[in-house]
Amino acid sequence: MKKQSSNRQYNFPDADLYLQCMERIKYAHRDMAQFEEYGYILERLRAFKALCDKFSALPDDEELLGDQMVTTEKKYKAAEALKSAIRSLMTRVAIKYSNRSGRYRKFGTAKMGDMTDAQLIFCGRRVVRVARQQLDFLAETGVNENVIRRVSEATRDFERAVNIQQDKVADRDISVERRVEQGNKLYDELITLCNIGKDIWAEKDPVKYENYCIYESNNDQKKARKEREKEAGKA
Numbered sequence: 001m002k003k004q005s006s007n008r009q010y011n012f013p014d015a016d017l018y019l020q021c022m023e024r025i026k027y028a029h030r031d032m033a034q035f036e037e038y039g040y041i042l043e044r045l046r047a048f049k050a051l052c053d054k055f056s057a058l059p060d061d062e063e064l065l066g067d068q069m070v071t072t073e074k075k076y077k078a079a080e081a082l083k084s085a086i087r088s089l090m091t092r093v094a095i096k097y098s099n100r101s102g103r104y105r106k107f108g109t110a111k112m113g114d115m116t117d118a119q120l121i122f123c124g125r126r127v128v129r130v131a132r133q134q135l136d137f138l139a140e141t142g143v144n145e146n147v148i149r150r151v152s153e154a155t156r157d158f159e160r161a162v163n164i165q166q167d168k169v170a171d172r173d174i175s176v177e178r179r180v181e182q183g184n185k186l187y188d189e190l191i192t193l194c195n196i197g198k199d200i201w202a203e204k205d206p207v208k209y210e211n212y213c214i215y216e217s218n219n220d221q222k223k224a225r226k227e228r229e230k231e232a233g234k235a
Helices: 014-030 032-036 042-056 061-096 117-133 135-141 145-201 206-211 218-234
Strands: none
Touching: 014 032, 014 042, 014 145, 014 206, 032 042, 032 145, 042 145, 061 117, 061 135, 061 145, 117 135, 117 145, 145 206
């Protein structure tokens, strides 16, 4: 059964999640004596910090996207090199045969610019195979093993570039999934820690209570600050 993709449980950037976790860990250290009354001991807090460190070390999506773009550019260059090698050979074939002849069409290079990656790879292999079959007929136009080898090597290089690019796409998908899973674990632990912290200070210290309030955006924080200032003004 195919594993279902994880969904992010939080609505703010990963960097903000990390910073919020680290800030609340600092407050929990300050209030450790009270946290222990809830069974939330120092070892658990240290494990939370270790999870944060592990999360921050994961490559972010921009980094992975950059790697993917580099391999995609290399794939495009390899594709152009292969097309160039095929065109060079087919120019020689056209000298010998009409481009409407069966012998020419046997190479299967029509609409090469519209081919998918897989189709282009198969085209390169076919060109090599058919050229070798007709080598005796094409020799007078300059088709030789060197010309054919250029197409063969370009096909191999392009196929390798396609595989590398596809691997990078898969690596990015896996990394995104892993980051979401670890981010959700952090968020769950953050919620638990903050709920304890708010319960500790709810009736005792509004400032420390505020330390454990989670805001999902800067706008939320600004609204909360305005509300506090308004209440302070009334007092």
